[in-house]
Amino acid sequence: MVAISAPTPPAPPRAKSRAARWAKILGRELTTVAITIFGLLLVTFLIARVMPIDPVLAVVGDRAPADVYDKARLALGLDKPYWQQFATYIGKVFTGDLGTSVLTAQKVTDDIKTVFPATLELATLGTLIGVALGVPLGILAAVNQGRWIDQIARVIGLIGYSIPVFWLGLMGLLLFYAKLGWVAGPGRLSVAYQDFVTPVTGLVMLDAAMQGEWEAVIDAFWHLILPASVLGLLSVAYISRMTRSFMITELQQQYVVAARVKGLSEWRVVCGHALGNAFVPLVTVIALSYMHLLEGSVLTETIFAWPGLGRYITNALLNADMNAVLGGTLVVGAVFIAVNLFSDILGRVADPRAR
Amino acid sequence: MRHVAKLMAASAFAALLASAAQAQTPKDTIVMAKQIDDIITLDPAEAFEFSGVEAVTNLYDKLIGVDLAKNNALVGELAQSWTVSPDQLTYTFKLRPGVKFHSGNPLTAADVVYSFQRAVTLNKSPGFILTQFGLNKDTVLEKVKAADDNTVVITVSKPFAPSFFLNCLTSGVASIVDSKLVKANEKDGDWGNGWLKLASAGSGAYKVRAYRPNEQYALDANEGWYKGAPKTKRIIVRHVAEPASQRLLLEKGDIDIARNLSKDQLAAVKSNANVKIIQGDKGYILYLGLNQKNPNLAKPEVREALKWLVDYDAIEKNIVEGTYKGHESFLPKGFLGAIDDKPYKLDVAKAKELLAKAGLPNGFTVTMDTRSVNPITDIAQAVQSTWAQAGIKLEILPGDGKQTLTKYRARTHDIYIGQWGPDYLDPHTNAETFAINEDNGEDAKSKTLAWRNAWDIPDMTKVTQANVLESDASKRAAVYGSLQRDHQKVSPFVIMFQQIEVSAQRKGVDNWVIGPSSDTNFYAPITKN
């Protein structure tokens, strides 16, 4: 869960023109991205192929007679050698064609267009909750370094790392939905609102708001809040911990001492100066945590019957729905890589040595 | 701080709003929670899963149907009447006049011919239900003919028992589709299959409003249905995987009907005055399949011993009460020729004796592929514990449904625990799969359950096959009776239970009747006050 990699340290500056250096960096990063995505697809393909699940079953069901079964197998191209299947697939990916899912009978690209916003919605609110709780907690811990507040913040953070998300989700449903009735149950919208909202962006709350369906907005919010909080708690741990360490570094700097000497209030010193300077690395951390919430949503979506990307991939996997698995993995992988790249570049831009 | 207080007040208010909004489902709409992730398609020529067939039966009409109130007697639907020639080869159907499709197109004999042609030409999973009568893509236009706009004549290849043929016409694959509409949505000669996966083109009680796979389907009433407009304007069937969630949604009034409650949920809702429970016998049989490729399981004494080692009563009472009942023969209750014999019960001493006779006095180790769903896993574990009493070490291999099925179909399992549901309302469907194995080779054309368990039975195959030509129903039933008693003794199938389908509904929801198969779960009569 905490396999978050630190941004790689920037290369030492060389005596070259700035533009050339940037072009070189960009070129190298892009090659890396291309290779990584290719590797990702290859690994996914291999796994899905050795899996002892017959993809034809998802097309024809269990009770199909032999001739029907054989026909479906041919139609999927499963009689061809693996390398040929993979080559065909890669060729299509380059033209933007991710194929058709056997489970939903829709184009994988269309499927992803509907499921990805659902996950995005969840991860975004989750991250917002994580930031809203994690950053203040981290600051508090840093300001009170070594004191009991710091200890408590640390333990809270570690608790966040220690709770299995699926269990927390179940307990949340038990308590806040079944017993207290504060939030809505599994799913994205109550049935009554299902057909009121026409998907435009795919983000239900946004769509409903744009269409003036305020009741639906509220309904969507009460469906979203519990799973998002469960996810948010996961990121509180990471965000608060990183905030703490950045802030401690900043608070030891000369300028902080200077600001204090100038007689600025502690509040302005901490929030104005130190936090301002810790801002860039913090954004990187938040981006990384965002990315991991996309991943953490696999189990959350199962518990909350949330029609998102995590559930889509898992379901496709267990049905050997190859195109859907590959397409979904491609999207997640692309997001991972994009976020990593973003944090790398941000690191370089912000680092005075690279400037 | 003031902001926080404001925010809290606002959210408290919003919570009130939300709980008020949650209270009820719309008046003219029935909302059902059901596990519908098994649906592959809504095309009647292709749908063959429990949920898919149930949807199809509410979207399309067939020539013939069954009357649930009259012990499943055959009745005319789109066919007002029919006659059978004395040689039992030719059937003549007179169509009901004035029936219209959802599109407004009139339903004629040409649509019937097209529908049959389409089903046997596409020849998807349920296609064999029609092709077994000699209809195929080359012969169908000779064998299914429109004599005039209102008359269809069908010729079958052998003098089959008329009840067999007519029963097969009640299954979803024989649904009549709107030929004009389907042709208009054809793509690359697919007979409209791609389009019909997600839409409907029928004359049935409902039409598809929207279908999102794995999520929900919404149906709108067909006001012009020939039997009269359905009582409820809209039906929404929503996929809810967890029985516990279904129950909660039901008790909170978020849904009107919950379809997949388990034993414990049922016990819990029984005390709720706002909920009532209805049930119907389903034809699904829960059994263990013992692969005869395993040398231990191939011993007749071992097969019998394992049947004595299941605590049928305890499992029924404690794990599946209200959702399954004890049943030890391959024809489900309600089918022609079904018997109620239950020769086996838990008898460890007898089993040990049999195992000793088989040369395995200390038992053996064997694996069982088990879907990770309840009650399957719980039943498997209960079986595991009684088998252990006779020294048999049962190793449970958990897996997802598709995983275990893949192994089962490849005959690489030892034991498979699973369900079998009849394909149509004639005893031949189960007799065929449990008691026919034409060719036990790896590349056999017909891969019945007997084949999957590598059970080579040339004699039983002949008897079973001959019985479909028996036109005297009582004789036919008698043969099935003796066949099943034989089967109980020697077969590699430990048949344990028959499913009871249970549905829990809010008070005020009435007239919802569960039929004996998915083909007969009709939404049209449901009312709601």
Place this chain on the structure above:
Amino acid sequence: MTDHATSPVTWHAWLTTTSPESRRQAKLGQLYRQWLAFRKNPAAVVGLVIVLALLLLAAFAPLIAQHDPLAQALDQRLLAPSAKHWFGTDALGRDIFSRVVYGTRVTLVIVMLVVITVGPLGLLIGCAAGYFGGWVDTVLMRITDVFLAFPRLVLALAFVAALGPGLENAVIAIAFTAWPPYARVARAETMIIRNADYISAMRLQGASQMRIVLKHVVPMCVPSLIVRTTYDMAGIIIIAAGLGFLGLGAQPPIPEWGAMISTGREQIFDQWWVATFPGIAICVVALGFNLLGDGLRDVLDAR
């Protein structure tokens, strides 16, 4: 017998002396000072206690559990917690407390197996990449990136699906997804060591590459990997439970906590105890490892 061997005060002095007389004394002294630092951190001590308790529970499970964790009693299913069944019973009438206690063994087995697979794998890949640099580094790190770009649970899920269910396969699957961070740590460490004078000296003496990597580089990376491992244990436990929860981990009737939660899902709203207690067990153990790892990191890995 010397005096200081019996007196703790003298022990303390001997260990904390600023002028150790032997290498061993220096080493022990360093350990002792680290222990003192560790002891000052109450959270870390709590973590240590939890982990020790876990080990004890696992070792003495038969003495602590009052019932056979596998014994079914179908007429006693779903009983609420009571004096006889502290945590109640599950859907097959098995005692949940006993199952939770025996579950410690399952958890420990998973964790240990993963650690002994992942450690060497990550170490080898990381050290090779860091030591040889150049194209070896590029290739190995690209592979690492590919694995890092996967959602970890999905990857584990795929592996289990490919390998078939069972505890061993779950372990292999987790190991496959857990090594990349170890490889990164080992690589970073190696890049520092590689340029150390004594390594260059050895190279000049003509030691084989293999020998240098295995005998000198790898051992230097081990301490930071141990810290990383302790820290990762919680993650491993949670992923394993996640697989069990999805029905792809341990085979029934093995009392694996994740699978126990999964079976309790159906009764969650009425018989809350079935899913609650195994979940608490996971939380406590994971927290124990996290606290311990956190404390260890502060002490050992000050960088």
